[in-house]
Amino acid sequence: MRTTTRTLALALVTSLLVLTGAGAAFGASIPVEPAGVDPIAFEPASACGCHGTLVEDWSVSMHAKALSDPIYRAKLDEAEKATDGKIGPFCLKCHGPGATMTGEFAAGAELSLGTNEGVNCSFCHQVTDLKAGVIGNTSHLVEPSGVRRAQIKDPKAPHPADYSELHTKAEFCGGCHNVLHPVNGMHLEATYKEWSESSYAKDGIVCQDCHMSTEPGVIGPTTGTAAPGAPERDNIYQMTFVGANVAQGPPAATALLKSAAEVKLDIPEIVAPGQTASATVTITNVGAGHKLPTGLTEVRQMWLEVTAATASGETTTFGTHVFGTILQDDKGNAPVELWEATKIKSDDRIAPRESVTYSYAFTMPEGATATSVTAALLYKSAPDELAEKAGVDNPTTEMAVASAAVYSDAEAAAQAATPAQGESESGTPSWVWFVVAGVIAAIGVTAVAWWRLRSAG
Secondary structure: OHHHHHHHHHHHHHHHHHHOOOOOOOOOOEEOOOOOOOHHHOOOHHHOHHHHHHHHHHHOOOOOOOOOOHHHHHHHHHHHHHOOOOOHHHHHHHHOHHHHHHOHHHHOOOOOOOHHHOOOHHHHOOEEEEOOOOOOOOOEEEOOOOOEEEOOOOOOOOOOEEEOHHHHOHHHHHOOOOEEOOOOOOEEEOHHHHHHOOHHHHHOOOHHHHHOOOOOOOOOOEEEOOOOOOOOEEEEOOOOOOOOOOOOOOOHHHHHHHOOEEEEEEOOOEOOOOOEEEEEEEEEEOOOOOOEOOOOOOOOEEEEEEEEEEOOOOEEEEEEEEEOEEEEOOOOOOOOOHHHOOEEEEEOOEOOOOEEEEEEEEEOOOOOOEEEEEEEEEEEOOOHHHHHHHOOOOOOEEEEEEEEEEEOOHHHHHHHHOOOOOEOOOOOEHHHHHHHHHHHHHHHHHHHHHHHHHHHO
């Protein structure tokens, strides 16, 4: 009875969308532009109660926070002031596609419950296609009829549903995650383009396989159900959309960053005090199907830091490198903001499954017998200044790290390799092992005595 009631209710909503002119007739797909679509076409996520677990995943994602993210709001505020409000509709189209289609943005109206949720269930699952030949700048085509589309070929749903091959492809994500300058066409964000030119694309590993998997580092969908009581399927994706926004995104963002890169450090084991040797650091993009970092790379920050620490606790940084793109305007000024850019002056980010190597001069401190050298790849979601303006935390994430001990001479190295007197090779004092062995023996004796008494009884 409950299922029948829900089915009838959804059918009624679908009929109302058609009869009230939701901006497109049933079966017609329209672009993400102001079209007078009735806000009822974009239900809030709370209406998707049967998919409670998936809705919960989505609720902590950056899709759910696409309009409310303080970093985004602070950057948009800067852009609006710099362009006299011209760039606003361009940004809002991607961050609030539903509100764009209803015309609520254009009219300056208060957003409805569903359109205020940024990129929510009812938007993505009503997408039918992309504009011909266009992947980017919110090039999706939407049929706001109430029919929900997904990767499931034979949906068994109590509401209108259909299979969508597009939802299994990277192009679906590329419709937003490829951003071209609205005036000169240069790539401002090229995550989809980077993927399309990578070996991941050739291997058939798409965005959904990494950003909607069960956990960072796991590739592909999993076996499960889309809702309680639904058939078990082997192509269920999580709605986490995990990315690299550490402070605002889901907790798994940190784990995803840590699965993206590896660091190797090569340095001689023996360097005499006052002498200089080369510390060579190799960073490999092992887990991202796009460049590191990606997206809005003048906001995202990733850098290498190479340090040396002595036994006394003195730490010195002797090598750094910042990764990213530097934008340039038509007068040759660089760096500039994205709305001023006409070309990319430089780009030294790390492509998928590729490595970069940097060498730095390390000098052994005078008087030191041993030094620990560490190479760390670090990341922040935004510059500190922007995070402070937005009023949010801005933690530093250690994506990958490698360390090596450097000694003043062979004798110091040998002493470090030899356990101190009274210690085992593991560094644990020998008496600890005697105590452990005694306890184990006592337990054994007690167990035997108990068994004999029981047998005798």
